[in-house]
Amino acid sequence: MSSDHSSTQNLENSLPTMEPSATSTVFRLPPGHPPVPDHEHFQGTCPRSGKHEFCPPQKGDVRSVCPALNTMANHGFIPRDGRNLTFSVLFHGLKACYGVSTPLAILLVTGGFLLIKRSPIRIPFLSNLPLFRAKNPDGSLSPAGVIDLHLIGLHDGVEHDASLVHLNTPDGQKYGPVQIQEDWVPMLVGDIQPPVGNQEEPLKHHQRDVTADTVVSTSSDDSTASSKTLINSPEYLTTLVDEADVGRMRARRQKEILPKKLDGVHAEIARGEMAIILGVWNSKYQSKTDKKQDKSDKAVSEKQGIPLSWLLQWLAEERLPDMPISPEAGKDVDGSTQGMDKATTMWRPNHTQSLMDVVNRTSQIRKVTEALESEGKS
Numbered sequence: 001m002s003s004d005h006s007s008t009q010n011l012e013n014s015l016p017t018m019e020p021s022a023t024s025t026v027f028r029l030p031p032g033h034p035p036v037p038d039h040e041h042f043q044g045t046c047p048r049s050g051k052h053e054f055c056p057p058q059k060g061d062v063r064s065v066c067p068a069l070n071t072m073a074n075h076g077f078i079p080r081d082g083r084n085l086t087f088s089v090l091f092h093g094l095k096a097c098y099g100v101s102t103p104l105a106i107l108l109v110t111g112g113f114l115l116i117k118r119s120p121i122r123i124p125f126l127s128n129l130p131l132f133r134a135k136n137p138d139g140s141l142s143p144a145g146v147i148d149l150h151l152i153g154l155h156d157g158v159e160h161d162a163s164l165v166h167l168n169t170p171d172g173q174k175y176g177p178v179q180i181q182e183d184w185v186p187m188l189v190g191d192i193q194p195p196v197g198n199q200e201e202p203l204k205h206h207q208r209d210v211t212a213d214t215v216v217s218t219s220s221d222d223s224t225a226s227s228k229t230l231i232n233s234p235e236y237l238t239t240l241v242d243e244a245d246v247g248r249m250r251a252r253r254q255k256e257i258l259p260k261k262l263d264g265v266h267a268e269i270a271r272g273e274m275a276i277i278l279g280v281w282n283s284k285y286q287s288k289t290d291k292k293q294d295k296s297d298k299a300v301s302e303k304q305g306i307p308l309s310w311l312l313q314w315l316a317e318e319r320l321p322d323m324p325i326s327p328e329a330g331k332d333v334d335g336s337t338q339g340m341d342k343a344t345t346m347w348r349p350n351h352t353q354s355l356m357d358v359v360n361r362t363s364q365i366r367k368v369t370e371a372l373e374s375e376g377k378s
Contacts, residue, residue: 041080052076052346054319063318064149065159065166065176068273070318072097073149075346082149087113087120097320098280099349104358113147116157121145153178160266162253164188165315168260185316189236191248192308196239231313240283240305243361246274247368254369255376268362271369275361276353277314281306281321285351310347321347 039046041058049055052075057063062082063070072078077097078089090109094100100108113120118134122145126132132144136151153159155169159176162168165184169176189196250270254262262270283304310321322344 046076046080049076054346055080057082062148062150063178064153065163065178066149066152066273067165067315067318068098068277069149069152071314071320074318075320085147085149085152086122086145097349098276098353099351100276100280100353101355104276104353104355107355112152112158116147116151116154118147118151119145150175156266158269160262160270161260162250162257162262162270164249164253168257180316180318182316185312187252188249188312188315189308191252192239192241192245193248196308197235231309231316233309236309236312237307239308240303241278241308241311242303242305243275243278243364244368245305246271246278247365248372250274250365251369251372251376254373268366271362271365272358275358275365277311278306278361279353279357280349281310281347283307323347 039058041055041061046053046055054074055076056074057070058081060081061073063073064082069078070082072093073080073082075097078085078093087109090112091105094105094108095102110120122143123132127144127146133141134144135141142148142151153175155174155176159169163176165180165182167177167179167181250267254267283306307321313319313321323346325343325345
């Protein structure tokens with residue numbers, strides 16, 4: 001790590017902690033995860049886990065509706081408490097966690113700040129002065145150029161309706177619901193083509209989106225067991241999800257929120273966020289030892305995409321996937337999985353995810369979504 005970057009990190013750690021927002025809460029552990037005693041992520045660090053080992057949010061932490069950013073916080077690529085996020089913190093976190101290119105990271109961070117009507121520019125010392133501090137909708141104050149994950153969830157900023165695993169923002173609310181609808185996760189499997197396993201018909205989908213006032217808590221044992229079964233299924237590890245599959249997911253969700261409609265900008269954001277992860281985890285970048293595809297299945301071997309179980313785990317648990325450890329891989333220090341399967345290690349980037357690749361994948365998703373929407377109108 002360069003001295004400049006180390007100095008930047010030291011400066012960010014010295015920032016005053018932002019006042020807790022209304023969304024501070026305690027989140028459940030993913031199914032099968034060893035118990036983690038309650039603790040605090042003081043100044044964004046975790047006293048109980050390794051550098052990038054998974055640790056769920058603790059009391060006082062904040063999270064957003066974005067699985068990519070929440071995953072970064074859960075693994076310590078940005079402050080684990082979800083606070084004191086500057087351009088530099090988010091920029092370096094995106095590159096380290098997902099391997100995105102510099103142009104893509106700049107676009108994502110700058111766009112994120114501007115869409116929630118905040119400046120990405122932070123001037124040391126001056127930004128802390130009362131004149132430059134920004135008042136948040138919940139009444140808390142932030143230095144200029146500093147945000148938290150809660151603020152990123154501002155409705156119709158980066159956040160949008162028709163999320164794959166979150167409810168629409170209720171009328172009159174400023175921020176989208178952060179609770180994951182776990183019973184929606186299995187519904188994504190029904191959008192995969194060819195159908196997964198012996199599934200003759202797609203899984204039944206919700207006919208209409210619901211609001212936070214009408215939904216029943218999704219932290220039931222049934223939904224938890226269902227998510228765990230899907231994520232740990234060997235068949236789902238060999239099932240790949242591509243742009244056409246995501247296009248069907250997007251078309252379904254946009255149909256379910258009718259008569260509401262996404263505007264062009266937020267429809268593109270919804271496609272783009274999935275296009276990024278499709279490129280980051282694409283099967284063409286995985287080593288042969290990591291690909292556990294059945295070569296006798298021509299449809300599976302020819303399809304490029306990301307493992308279905310990885311996608312479900314990312315959306316449901318907001319954590320990076322585990323990968324088998326090859327004999328020559330050695331011991332993984334940063335991503336150790338204490339108490340978990342010792343034959344696996346945390347996935348790490350093996351290529352640079354470019355902006356142009358995201359643009360191309362977004363276009364593919366859009367074509368499928370728009371074609372399905374046109375069929376529905378005819």
